[in-house]
Amino acid sequence: MISSKELLISKGVKPTLQRMKIYKYLHGKKTHPTADEIYKVLVKEMPTMSKTTVYNTLNMLAKKGLISVVTITGTEVRFDGEMYSHHHFLCEKCGKVIDIVLECPVCREKEIFGHKIKETHGYFKGICGACRSGND
Amino acid sequence: MISSKELLISKGVKPTLQRMKIYKYLHGKKTHPTADEIYKVLVKEMPTMSKTTVYNTLNMLAKKGLISVVTITGTEVRFDGEMYSHHHFLCEKCGKVIDIVLECPVCREKEIFGHKIKETHGYFKGICGACRSGND
DNA sequence: ATGACTGCAAAATATTTGCATATTC
DNA sequence: GAATATGCAAATATTTTGCAGTCAT
Numbered sequence: 225m226i227s228s229k230e231l232l233i234s235k236g237v238k239p240t241l242q243r244m245k246i247y248k249y250l251h252g253k254k255t256h257p258t259a260d261e262i263y264k265v266l267v268k269e270m271p272t273m274s275k276t277t278v279y280n281t282l283n284m285l286a287k288k289g290l291i292s293v294v295t296i297t298g299t300e301v302r303f304d305g306e307m308y309s310h311h312h313f314l315c316e317k318c319g320k321v322i323d324i325v326l327e328c329p330v331c332r333e334k335e336i337f338g339h340k341i342k343e344t345h346g347y348f349k350g351i352c353g354a355c356r357s358g359n360d
Numbered sequence: 361m362i363s364s365k366e367l368l369i370s371k372g373v374k375p376t377l378q379r380m381k382i383y384k385y386l387h388g389k390k391t392h393p394t395a396d397e398i399y400k401v402l403v404k405e406m407p408t409m410s411k412t413t414v415y416n417t418l419n420m421l422a423k424k425g426l427i428s429v430v431t432i433t434g435t436e437v438r439f440d441g442e443m444y445s446h447h448h449f450l451c452e453k454c455g456k457v458i459d460i461v462l463e464c465p466v467c468r469e470k471e472i473f474g475h476k477i478k479e480t481h482g483y484f485k486g487i488c489g490a491c492r493s494g495n496d
Numbered sequence: 497a498t499g500a501c502t503g504c505a506a507a508a509t510a511t512t513t514g515c516a517t518a519t520t521c
Numbered sequence: 522g523a524a525t526a527t528g529c530a531a532a533t534a535t536t537t538t539g540c541a542g543t544c545a546t
Contacts, residue, residue: 341484
């Protein structure tokens with residue numbers, strides 16, 4: 225079991241305190257927070273944390289392949305600390321983004337119609353189970 | 361062959377001049393413009409066209425199922441006038457959003473893990489054929 | 497001391513809202 | 522003339538940028 229710190233180092237990322245806090249906050253979390261949500265939580269325990277650093281770090285971690293970007297809502301970018309292949313479901317009622325783990329042949333493609341594929345994202349939109357049964 | 365006007369009426373949308381212009385601009389177009397791009401084009405031939413109306417109309421048409429929302433970039437919402445099922449490819453180099461028509465078993469699902477699915481979106485990101493071969 | 501990182505403030509971008517005017521049935 | 526639609530301006534939300542200060546090697 226490799227530590228978060230070693231993981232960052234192995235990808236060539238200098239493990240500063242801010243970066244560790246941000247990465248650890250995302251990793252293993254089932255929610256898919258925005259940069260602003262992450263900032264608001266972390267600034268409480270680290271008052272000097274700035275939003276710029278949160279954005280810088282998230283974009284850098286995404287580029288390094290350590291976290292992934294979820295653009296399901298369109299008006300804001302959400303982040304996911306889990307890198308195994310999975311889809312996302314957005315509930316139109318409660319706004320939650322839920323992980324959907326399934327086999328998807330289309331996601332295995334690395335090239336299509338001459339275009340080189342680096343990332344694949346599958347998004348579903350609808351009403352989640354909890355909202356359907358009235359258990360928010 | 362049903363006209364755009366009749367199509368809007370059949371979905372309960374009053375076919376005002378502004379709405380017709382916006383719908384016609386999107387429908388049959390292969391690009392996936394933002395609200396701002398649509399506004400900039402249409403305001404030239406119709407100087408009173410306002411951005412508010414463009415946003416209102418696009419959101420309303422999307423809700424009525426006449427156009428679809430493409431959230432592949434995350435920082436802005438794009439719109440697609442074609443409603444047949446297809447995926448999208450975003451080129452990281454030139455920024456183009458390209459339609460990808462393929463068979464996808466996952467897209468046929470109407471419910472998953474108890475969640476009611478209303479929409480499915482498949483997004484690919486990478487380098488498009490033109491950028492790979494240097495023909496921008 | 498050099499280069500990398502952080503953080504504040506301001507700018508840029510995208511979208512929504514309040515409200516007054518105009519249009520339609 | 523009531524309801525609906527439009528349009529301007531202002532507000533809000535999200536993300537990026539410029540730059541000065543800090544930290545680590």
